[in-house]
Amino acid sequence: xxxxxxxxxxxxxxxxxxxxxxxxxxxxxxxxxxxxxxxxxxxxxxxxxxxxxxxxxxxxxxxxxxxxxxxxxxxxxxxxxxxxxxxxxxxxxxxxxxxxxxxxxxxxxxxxxxxxxxxxxxxxxxxxxxxxxxxxxxxxxxxxxxxxxxxxxxxxxxxxxxxxxxxxxxxxxxxxxxxxxxxxxxxxxxxxxxxxxxxxxxxxxxxxxxxxxxxxxxxxxxxxxxxxxxxxxxxxxxxxxxxxxxxxxxxxxxxxxxxxxxxxxxxxxxxxxxxxxxxxxxxxxxxxxxxxxxxxxxxxxxxxxxxxxxxxxxxxxxxxxxxxxxxxxxxxxxxxxxxxxxxxxxxxxxxxxxxxxxxxxxxxxxxxxxxxxxxxxxxxxxxxxxxxxxxxxxxxxxxxxxxxxxxxxxxxxxxxxxxxxxxxxxxxxxxxxxxxxxxxxxxxxxxxxx
Amino acid sequence: xxxxxxxxxxxxxxxxxxxxxxxxxxxxxxxxxxxxxxxxxxxxxxxxxxxxxxxxxxxxxxxxxxxxxxxxxxxxxxxxxxxxxxxxxxxxxxxxxxxxxxxxxxxxxxxxxxxxxxxxxxxxxxxxxxxxxxxxxxxxxxxxxxxxxxxxxxxxxxxxxxxxxxxxxxxxxxxxxxxxxxxxxxxxxxxxxxxxxxxxxxxxxxxxxxxxxxxxxxxxxxxxxxxxxxxxxxxxxxxxxxxxxxxxxxxxxxxxxxxxxxxxxxxxxxxxxxxxxxxxxxxxxxxxxxxxxxxxxxxxxxxxxxxxxxxxxxxxxxxxxxxxxxxxxxxxxxxxxxxxxxxxxxxxxxxxxxxxxxxxxxxxxxxxxxxxxxxxxxxxxxxxxxxxxxxxxxxxxxxxxxxxxxxxxxxxxxxxxxxxxxxxxxxxxxxxxxxxxxxxxxxxxxxxxx
Numbered sequence: 001x002x003x004x005x006x007x008x009x010x011x012x013x014x015x016x017x018x019x020x021x022x023x024x025x026x027x028x029x030x031x032x033x034x035x036x037x038x039x040x041x042x043x044x045x046x047x048x049x050x051x052x053x054x055x056x057x058x059x060x061x062x063x064x065x066x067x068x069x070x071x072x073x074x075x076x077x078x079x080x081x082x083x084x085x086x087x088x089x090x091x092x093x094x095x096x097x098x099x100x101x102x103x104x105x106x107x108x109x110x111x112x113x114x115x116x117x118x119x120x121x122x123x124x125x126x127x128x129x130x131x132x133x134x135x136x137x138x139x140x141x142x143x144x145x146x147x148x149x150x151x152x153x154x155x156x157x158x159x160x161x162x163x164x165x166x167x168x169x170x171x172x173x174x175x176x177x178x179x180x181x182x183x184x185x186x187x188x189x190x191x192x193x194x195x196x197x198x199x200x201x202x203x204x205x206x207x208x209x210x211x212x213x214x215x216x217x218x219x220x221x222x223x224x225x226x227x228x229x230x231x232x233x234x235x236x237x238x239x240x241x242x243x244x245x246x247x248x249x250x251x252x253x254x255x256x257x258x259x260x261x262x263x264x265x266x267x268x269x270x271x272x273x274x275x276x277x278x279x280x281x282x283x284x285x286x287x288x289x290x291x292x293x294x295x296x297x298x299x300x301x302x303x304x305x306x307x308x309x310x311x312x313x314x315x316x317x318x319x320x321x322x323x324x325x326x327x328x329x330x331x332x333x334x335x336x337x338x339x340x341x342x343x344x345x346x347x348x349x350x351x352x353x354x355x356x357x358x359x360x361x362x363x364x365x366x367x368x369x370x371x372x373x374x375x376x377x378x379x380x381x382x383x384x385x386x387x388x389x390x391x392x393x394x395x396x397x398x399x400x401x402x403x404x405x406x407x408x409x410x411x412x413x414x415x416x417x418x419x420x421x422x423x424x425x426x427x428x429x430x431x432x433x434x435x436x437x438x439x440x441x442x443x444x445x446x447x448x449x450x
Numbered sequence: 451x452x453x454x455x456x457x458x459x460x461x462x463x464x465x466x467x468x469x470x471x472x473x474x475x476x477x478x479x480x481x482x483x484x485x486x487x488x489x490x491x492x493x494x495x496x497x498x499x500x501x502x503x504x505x506x507x508x509x510x511x512x513x514x515x516x517x518x519x520x521x522x523x524x525x526x527x528x529x530x531x532x533x534x535x536x537x538x539x540x541x542x543x544x545x546x547x548x549x550x551x552x553x554x555x556x557x558x559x560x561x562x563x564x565x566x567x568x569x570x571x572x573x574x575x576x577x578x579x580x581x582x583x584x585x586x587x588x589x590x591x592x593x594x595x596x597x598x599x600x601x602x603x604x605x606x607x608x609x610x611x612x613x614x615x616x617x618x619x620x621x622x623x624x625x626x627x628x629x630x631x632x633x634x635x636x637x638x639x640x641x642x643x644x645x646x647x648x649x650x651x652x653x654x655x656x657x658x659x660x661x662x663x664x665x666x667x668x669x670x671x672x673x674x675x676x677x678x679x680x681x682x683x684x685x686x687x688x689x690x691x692x693x694x695x696x697x698x699x700x701x702x703x704x705x706x707x708x709x710x711x712x713x714x715x716x717x718x719x720x721x722x723x724x725x726x727x728x729x730x731x732x733x734x735x736x737x738x739x740x741x742x743x744x745x746x747x748x749x750x751x752x753x754x755x756x757x758x759x760x761x762x763x764x765x766x767x768x769x770x771x772x773x774x775x776x777x778x779x780x781x782x783x784x785x786x787x788x789x790x791x792x793x794x795x796x797x798x799x800x801x802x803x804x805x806x807x808x809x810x811x812x813x814x815x816x817x818x819x820x821x822x823x824x825x826x827x828x829x830x831x832x833x834x835x836x837x838x839x840x841x842x843x844x845x846x847x848x849x850x851x852x853x854x855x856x857x858x859x860x861x862x863x864x865x866x867x868x869x870x871x872x873x874x875x876x877x878x879x880x881x882x883x884x885x886x887x888x889x890x891x892x893x894x895x896x897x898x899x900x
Contacts, residue, residue, distance in 0.1 A: 065515045067698045072550065094815065095550030098515060100522065100575070102544060106624050123573060125550070126817065127853055152896050172815030174556050176896055183880055192859045195876045196812040196852075200895050206883035217885050218892070248517045362646040365544065365622030367576070402646075403577055403853035409642045426645045430633055433656035435667050442668070445650050446602050446626055 007047050008084030012039040012232070025083070026144055028151070028222045030231050040232045043081065045279060053281035057251055064098065064247065074098035074244050075135050075237045081276060082236045083136060090143040092173040094125035096135050097240060101248040101395070107364040111383055115254070115393040118366060119245055122401035126168045126193060128161035129266070129399045132241065133234025138169040140233055141225050145175070153178050153200075155219055156227040157211035159186045160323055161400060163201075166227045167194035178224065180204055180211040229330060235269045242273025245395055246283060253283050255392040258290040258382075260374045260399060261300065262324025264335035267291050270397075271338030287395075289344035290388070291335070292378030294319040294354065297326055300335065304346035308336045320351055320370040320408055320417075323400070345387055349377035352419040355412050359424040367402035367409075375399075457497050458534030462489040462682070475533070476594055478601070478672045480681050490682045493531065495729060503731035507701055514697065515548055524548040524694050525585050525687045531726060532686045533586060540593040542623040544575035546585050547690060551698040551845070557814040558844075561833055565704070565843040568816060569695055572851035576618045576643060578611035579716070579849045582691065583684025588619040590683050591675050595625070603628050603650075605669055606677040607661035609636045610773055611850060613651075616677045617644035628674065630654055630661040679780060685719045692723025695845055696733060703733050705842040708740040708832075710824045710849060711750065712774025714785035717741050720847070721788030737845075739794035740838070741785070742828030744769035744804065747776055750785065754796035758786045770801055770820040770858055770867075773850070795837055799827035802869040805862050809874040817852035817859075825849075 012023040014032035023029050023039065031038055051059075063077035070076040070088055074097015079086070099120045108116035121129035138154065145151050155178035156166050163179040170177035179194050183203035194201055204211055212228070219226035227234075246253060253274075261267050267289065277283045293301050297316035303309075313328035329335070338344070349357065357380055358373030368376065375396050382388045402409065411417055413425050429445075431437055462473040464482035473479050473489065481488055501509075513527035520526040520538055524547015529536070549570045558566035571579035588604065595601050605628035606616050613629040620627035629644050633653035638645065645651055654661055662678070669676035677684075696703060703724075711717050717739065727733045743751050747766035753759075763778035779785070788794070799807065807830055808823030818826065825846050832838045852859065861867055863875050879895075881887055 065511070067514075067551075067700060069553065072698075094552060095570070098548070100545030101517075102575075103519065106622070120545070120575075123575065125552075125570075125573065127851075153892075168815045168817065170815075171813055172556070178892065181878075188860050188864065188878065189856050191878060192856060192863065193817060195863050195878065196809065196817060196859050197815060198813045198876055200892070201876070201878045202881045202888065202891065203878050204881055204883040204888075210883045214883055214885065214888055218888060224892070248522075250517055359646065363621055363648045365618045365647060367618065367643060367646060401577075401851075401853060403851060406639050406642060406856075409646050410638050413642065413645050414638065426648055426651070428631075428638065428641060428645065428651045428653050431652045431654055433654040433660045433664055435664065438652065438654075438664055438668060441652065442603075442628065442650070442674070 008080045009044040009047065010041050010084055013042040015040050025085070025140060025233070026147060026149065028144070028149065028225060030226055038230055038232065041236050043084070043276075048080065048280055056280060056282055060243070060247060069093070073135065075132055075240050078240050078243055081243070082240065083140060086139055086143050087146070090139055090146055092138045092142055092169055093135050094131065094169065094172060096124055096131035096237075097244060099123055101245065102366065104361070104364050104366070107361070112390045113383070113388070113394055114391040117254070117395045118361075118372070119241065119395055119397045121241065122369060122372070122398050126161070126164040127401035127404055128165065129238065129241070129397075130161045130165035133237040134165035134169045134227070136237035137227055137231060137233045138166070138173055138175065141175060142173050150223055151225050152176065152223045154225045154227050155180070155215055157181070157208065157215040158228070159190060159208065162228070163191070163199070164193035167197035167199035170199070171197040176200065178202065180215050182207050182211055229263060229265045235265060235272065238266060238269035239273035239276070241397065242270050243277060246277060251282065253285055253287050254395045255287060256290055256388055256394045257287045258292060258375045258379045258394060258396040260321065260324055260371045260397070261291045261293055261335065262297065262326040262329065264300065264329040264331040266399070268331045268334035268338055271342060274342070286342050289339060289342040290378055290382055291339060291344060291346045292375045293346065293348050294321045294324055294374050295348040295350045297324060298348045299327055299329065300332065301346045301348045303336070304339075308340065311336070321354060321374050323371055324374065345382065347378035347381050349374045349381075351417065353377040353381070355417045356421045356424055359412055359420070363424070368398065369400040369402045369405045370408050371400055372396070372398040458530045459494040459497065460491050460534055463492040465490050475535070475590060475683070476597060476599065478594070478599065478675060480676055488680055488682065491686050493534070493726075498530065498730055506730060506732055510693070510697060519543070523585065525582055525690050528690050528693055531693070532690065533590060536589055536593050537596070540596055541589045542592055542619055543585055544581065544619065544622060546574055546581035546687075547694060549573055551695065552816065554811070554814050554816070557811070562840045563833070563838070563844055564841040567704070567845045568811075568822070569691065569845055569847045571691065572819060572822070572848050576611070576614040577851035577854055578615065579688065579691070579847075580611045580615035583687040584615035584619045584677070586687035587677055587681060587683045588616070588623055588625065591625060592623050600673055601675050602626065602673045604675045604677050605630070605665055607631070607658065607665040608678070609640060609658065612678070613641070613649070614643035617647035617649035620649070621647040626650065628652065630665050632657050632661055679713060679715045685715060685722065688716060688719035689723035689726070691847065692720050693727060696727060701732065703735055703737050704845045705737060706740055706838055706844045707737045708742060708825045708829045708844060708846040710771065710774055710821045710847070711741045711743055711785065712747060712776040712779060714750065714779040714781040716849070718781045718784035718788055721792060724792070736792050739789060739792040740828055740832055741789060741794060741796045742825045743796065743798050744771045744774055744824050745798040745800045747774060748798045749777055749779065750782065751796045751798045753786070758790065761786070771804060771824050773821055774824065795832065797828035797831050799824045799831075801867065803827040803831070805867045806871045806874055809862055809870070813874070818848065819850040819852045819855045820858050821850055822846070822848040
């Protein structure tokens with residue numbers, strides 16, 4: 001079969017084991033009409049298998065370097081595996097994907113690792129990995145509008161990165177966006193991205209769950225399309241992280257992928273990307289996955305202690321890693337399946353551990369947000385304990401841009417986060433504007449470096 | 451000549467017309483020993499010309515987004531044109547360059563332009579275009595240290611993006627960095643990037659000029675290497691912006707490049723990149739350049755009114771575009787030469803104009819910092835006046851990440867910047883958590899969109 005002849009197909013399928021009812025991706029639908037279960041996107045693997053693994057790799061490589069729309073995007077370079085039937089003119093891209101795989105070579109050496117790479121998903125258009133999924137969702141909405149489906153707007157309940165990504169991609173497409181958030185719980189600074197992108201931002205006198213309830217009611221109308229993570233289109237974009245990391249390592253699978261987890265959609269998407277590559281012959285083994293949770297919101301860690309025999313949701317406590325402050329994760333079933341298959345482990349980081357790990361990484365040239373701090377702390381603990389071994393090649397997924405977390409960084413270095421390691425903090429030194437005094441300080445401090 | 455045989459050479463040359471004394475790039479030197487004039491990096495063009503234009507393009511294309519170190523970097527993909535003699539193992543890269551050329555297609559249509567692209571230099575490792583130059587400087591320092599030159603640290607006087615880039619690249623290389631800044635004039639939040647990256651940050655009881663004086667004295671020692679922009683190594687990295695934009699447009703030259711200017715090193719580097727491509731046959735025409743200044747710091751605009759017949763420095767007034775709040779630009783001579791050659795024009799933006807232009811761009815999906823706001827405002831004014839014509843293809847260079855300017859964005863939408871356009875601002879709407887009320891607001895507001 002020729003690659004130019006597009007015979008690739010995808011559809012929604014009910015995730016309930018015995019149901020399996022299918023729906024067109026062009027339908028406004030988020031859960032099964034028969035049993036209310038979530039849907040997932042199912043690709044026609046038999047068709048995809050008619051292309052050899054080498055051809056897929058060559059195709060993806062040729063597009064990775066492309067300057068031609070829409071392949072400037074790392075997500076749309078894998079178009080056939082994401083949304084095969086979308087018309088190219090309806091793709092809404094801001095150059096998501098192709099984020100840098102930062103080679104922390106000095107740190108790897110200090111840790112006796114075979115390689116330590118940080119996948120910089122936060123250095124992207126809206127500053128988080130959410131761009132990867134949102135380009136897919138908004139593009140599909142544009143396709144549906146072009147096909148005559150009467151959609152007036154896209155909506156989500158969110159207090160952070162999801163709303164930023166939705167508002168930006170919707171603005172690019174010229175589609176109105178609506179954000180629901182709990183009144184008095186979010187500052188304008190936290191919401192300034194969607195506000196700037198012209199979203200209709202509604203503050204409701206309720207909590208986050210109340211906002212979710214309202215967005216579900218509002219989107220029942222079908223003229224307002226739901227962009228929250230129960231919409232499985234976003235997973236299709238996020239799974240390209242797995243493909244892109246492997247591609248950046250010259251189609252070699254690392255020993256470990258470390259990823260922070262709250263709602264657990266991210267680790268599910270990561271796993272699905274690797275599974276698809278293995279199924280289609282692009283790789284012949286799977287990496288191990290280290291799922292990192294903030295100790296204050298770690299129901300999956302508790303479950304892991306019993307070999308995932310049982311899972312109990314918890315009430316999440318406050319954590320600096322606010323995006324993963326979730327006690328009842330939506331995608332827990334998918335995540336457990338993936339972790340079992342990938343010989344995965346779960347580790348937790350306390351507030352001090354995540355802060356110190358973020359700061360330690362910064363001393364090697366990074367600028368870590370607290371969620372990446374959770375992943376880095378888990379990596380260090382797993383290395384210390386011997387799960388991650390000397391010589392292993394490790395990829396840590398950084399999910400957001402440190403520039404979004406100025407207060408976290410300032411508080412750390414002003415020693416306002418209790419229990420952190422003084423040796424990792426840094427402060428500004430006052431000095432007279434006079435050569436002698438300056439040289440004296442430099443003499444002392446630079447010797448300290450040696 | 452084969453490309454694999456590296457016969458390419460570069461050296462420092464005194465910029466004084468009648469001097470021309472040359473120095474090795476491996477020397478610790480920033481100005482001419484004979485006359486004190488600045489140095490510039492000079493390439494052996496005769497050697498470079500032995501490779502055909504087509505071969506250069508093919509080589510650069512083959513390296514664009516390559517996964518092989520060091521060509522993951524957009525700067526080092528042009529290694530022979532940047533620092534031809536550096537040993538690859540001394541290159542310090544954080545994946546700078548290959549930033550996305552954002553296609554603002556809806557805005558282009560609204561403005562009747564043939565194309566409007568935003569070069570997203572701020573979506574990079576430390577969040578500004580300074581990464582492009584700093585990778586070159588820090589790599590050359592690493593090379594010199596490897597060659598036995600006794601360098602203990604790198605230093606600069608800076609209150610913003612330069613210090614962030616220096617500290618991060620130095621941390622990656624494991625070289626101590628020193629930042630001088632005026633005491634009580636910079637908050638920890640502004641300096642938190644270099645503080646996090648472990649720089650030695652000294653607050654001196656003087657102003658910025660006093661800090662510059664001290665850093666010049668300190669670096670006279672030669673064991674501390676100067677990283678401020680009088681060091682012309684940084685220009686070599688910055689000039690790759692020109693090459694990369696052209697490459698991303700499939701080696702077509704746009705009609706206009708719009709760039710914000712303060713110290714004017716940036717526009718000089720841009721021009722040099724285009725000159726080098728023309729000299730080596732990769733392009734056959736030059737774009738026009740629109741240099742954009744904040745009205746509160748616009749000595750070059752004043753000079754442009756007299757056809758650059760004379761130039762007078764000014765005392766810069768406060769502007770939201772703080773990085774270009776400069777009244778006495780270091781690179782003014784180079785910039786005027788470039789602007790004359792590129793049929794350039796200079797335009798200014800008031801505080802209201804830069805704020806409104808940034809906000810207008812955000813409504814098309816961008817998230818603009820105030821410096822990009824200056825460039826966008828100048829673009830809109832030049833279009834309005836007819837300098838930029840219907841159908842022209844325009845590239846606007848965005849120099850920094852909007853995430854660094856939360857206060858600017860919040861103040862704009864809270865209507866705290868006097869004289870701005872109310873229609874462009876947005877606010878959060880309070881609403882009871884009840885379907886009827888929500889639908890009533892949505893009904894009104896979504897109709898407003900239509």
